[in-house]
Amino acid sequence: MKNKNVLVTGGAGVIGSHVVDQLVLNHGAHVVVLDDFSDGKLAYIEKSKDQIEVIRRSITDKEAVKIAMENVDYVIHEAAYADVAGCVYNPDIDFKVNVEGTYNVLKAALDSNIERFIFISSAAVYGDSAKGDRCFTEEEPVDPISTYGASKLYGEQITKVFCQLYGLKVTVLRYFSIYGPRQIPKKGSHSWAVAIFVIRAMKGKPIYVFGGDQIRDQTYNEDAAKATILALAEPKAVGEIINVGTGRPTSILELAKIVTKLIKDVPIEFKERPKGDPMGGYADLSKLKRTLGYAPDVPLEEGIKKYYEWLKMNRELIPDWI
Secondary structure, eight states, X not given: OTTOEEEEETTTSTTHHHHHHIIIIIHOOEEEEEOOOSSOOGGGGGXXXXXXXXXXXXXXXXXXXXXHTXXXXXXXXXXXXXXXXXXXXXXXXXXXXXXXXHHHHHHHHHHTTOSEEEEEEEGGGGTTOOOTTTEEXXXXXXXXXXXXXXXXXXHHHHHHHHHHHHOOXXXXXXXXXXXXXXXXXXXXXXXXXXXXXXXXXXXXXXXXXXXXXXXXXXXXXXXXXXXXXXXXXXXXXXXXXXEESOSOOEEHHHHHHHHHHHTOOOOEEEEOOOTTOOOBOEEOOHHHHHHHOOOOOOOHHHHHHHHHHHHHHXXXXXXXXX
16 A cells, blocks of 8 residues: 555545545555545544545535546545435435445546445445344345435445446445444434444433344444455455454444443433334454454444543534434
8 A cells, every 4th residue: 555546535534534544654555535524524634634635525526536536546435425314314415425426436436547446335235134143244135225225235236337347446345333433423313323322321311222122233433444445455355245344243222231331321211213224233254354354353342432532532523412
């Protein structure tokens, strides 16, 4: 990666900013960040500012994407409207960003003859299709039940088609439930349970559990960033779809109990599971380990504590609505 030019779309976001930091600080890359800052913040990439170029525009802007792609060697496409609940309530935004935006980035990458392309997908593509213990392998049939899952599945399919038809060297990474420093939930959302539960516990408010028996594989964002960069550099990852998770199943109710134990003992109140919210599952990591030689480092309890410490240092970012 040293002295390579890497475009990170969504590079000021919850995961993208960690990808940027690791590329610059650990690998000596030069990074172009394309982000409209609807969620991301410039402060998140402050540590890397001397080795990055920031373009404050959207992936829905074809001209901006073309400009960002100039002289780029690699592309990591992190930018998305990344909220299951938000996409259910705002399908037009979901389509505009996650479908049209992804096509814009792929086409510009092909036209620019870039060396490698990483598409960030989601475990939401699996829907409720897992059997037995709900452990998802990459060969599992996909059957999304949300607009977000459907738009991410489109992204996977069009990325693979660009590989098969045009020879673009691509890798698809299916992130499981991401949490960690720099994550602030969108207004009114019930997604991003770790963040919402920790914030409510900090405020001494009851934790609302929507359903409770849904299974999630809570994945620390810095771990996801590490796996992403490894995939970018690994020739064996070309043409592959790879789960990025921890391999640990955690129910939403179990997560709420962990938060009340670690942060503050607040009441847990139950509400109905929302539409489009899958029962979920957890990642089979066999391919991640085999292809990238990697497994996540941060246990859930440790990651929650790290997120809590970050929130305490950034109280001004905590929204009033939670």
